[in-house]
Amino acid sequence: MPILIQEFGFSDRPMNAFLEVRNLSVSFPTDDGLVQATNDVSFSVELGQTLAIVGESGSGKSVSNLAIMGLHNPKSTNISGQAIFNLETGPIDVLAAPEETVRKMRGKTMSMIFQDPMSSLHPFYSIGNQISEAWLLYNDAGKKEAKARAIEMLDLVGIPGASRRVDDFPHQFSGGMRQRAMIAMALINNPKLLIADEPTTALDVTVQAQIMELIKNMQKEFNMAVILITHDLGIVAEVADDINVMYAGRLVEAGGVDDVFYNSDHPYTRGLLASIPRVDSFHGGRLSTIPGQPPSLIHLPSGCSFSPRCAFADHVAGNKCQTTMPELTAKAPKHLARCHLSASEIESAVKKGVGA
16 A cells, blocks of 8 residues: 555555555635635545445535545646546556546546436436446447446346336436436446445435445345445445545545444534434434534634634643644544543543543
8 A cells, every 4th residue: 555554554455456546635616705615535445345425514525535436626626635446457547647538537437426316317218228328338239238338237236127127217217216326327338446325325224225225236136345425324234345424625524334333433423423313322312513613714813723622622732623624543443533641531531521
């Protein structure tokens, strides 16, 4: 693995993950100032593994992954860092590669499921036509063969009567079926990385479970790396191997699912977890909330961006939370957090009633 990951305590991981993101920063110049959407974000994901990226709206989850896909307008976006795909033919940094190279990778090496399938699917073309078009981009074949491939994929993702529904239009599909069609389109060229951006938004709980189970099964079928962007920690607990927690454009905690869920080392992560209803500990009271609002990405507070909302900030000596941005450091093997307090200091404060 690169030196960056070794410094973070991941030196025992394979030498080359399928995707390595290093020091990714994305900003947007506006009339009101520079919007620093993501700042110095680094992570990796391996084939067959699922990395969940969680955080409130505006934390930088989608922005960072749109940069990996090459979907930002270069004329209105500042992007720095690296996003390296370690392919059999050699590594490619998609942030530095020619636009044509990235375009040829999009949909084949890497693919993305967007939040709202109704706005992603064209209303004037049939479902089968849109899936076939995605396949024809990378395969020299006729329309008949492409339609057969579309039917095969719709059947694979669980659309009943795929051969009959292939000519339907998006408005004739339910929300869950449209999401399945989007998954079929994303996977038709057997990509090695699937980015799923809030794939269960606006779906009922039963359909959510079905969609996540489908993604899980497709991951096994194609041996994909999956990046799941979500705010739903309940889903994360079921499907993810590793979790990145983002706040105000930065990674504030990263580690395995069990480490982050049961030994969280950042007050923001603890706040997110405390806001989830739990059947094993709910006593009829109100759920905990994180006070305040996320900061403006144009005018970030000095020091730790979370300090204005953090119940633990007063327990750090020397006003450090308000003046110094903490480093992302290993609090335990394979478990990183961006906080001036150690895990034991946080636990000590919790025992005194802080953050309760």
